[in-house]
Amino acid sequence: MDKAQKYRFNCTLTFGDIYGQIIVWLIVLFVSLAAALALMGASRPIYALATVGLILVLSLPFLLFAFVTTLLNHIEFTAVDPETEKASNSAQVTSQAPAQVTS
Numbered sequence: 662m663d664k665a666q667k668y669r670f671n672c673t674l675t676f677g678d679i680y681g682q683i684i685v686w687l688i689v690l691f692v693s694l695a696a697a698l699a700l701m702g703a704s705r706p707i708y709a710l711a712t713v714g715l716i717l718v719l720s721l722p723f724l725l726f727a728f729v730t731t732l733l734n735h736i737e738f739t740a741v742d743p744e745t746e747k748a749s750n751s752a753q754v755t756s757q758a759p760a761q762v763t764s
Contacts, residue, residue: 667741674735682727689720 693716
């Protein structure tokens, strides 16, 4: 049997990648609240609450889908060569200096 291949997990997601999605969802929230306030003046305020609830319930799955797909697009698995990993680990250990107290 072949030796098991090791992989390195790297996530390159930054806040800028999801910033636009958050802004769009906040716009949807504010529009739904504006619609609710407009309906609140009507004779039946229960429609205002139903409107906000419906918009939130319908928009959350799309927001979740956008976040998850963006996250999955920024996950990388790279194969690690065992000899290279040993060399890099020994280099990291030797380059570390002990912490010193300053007064």
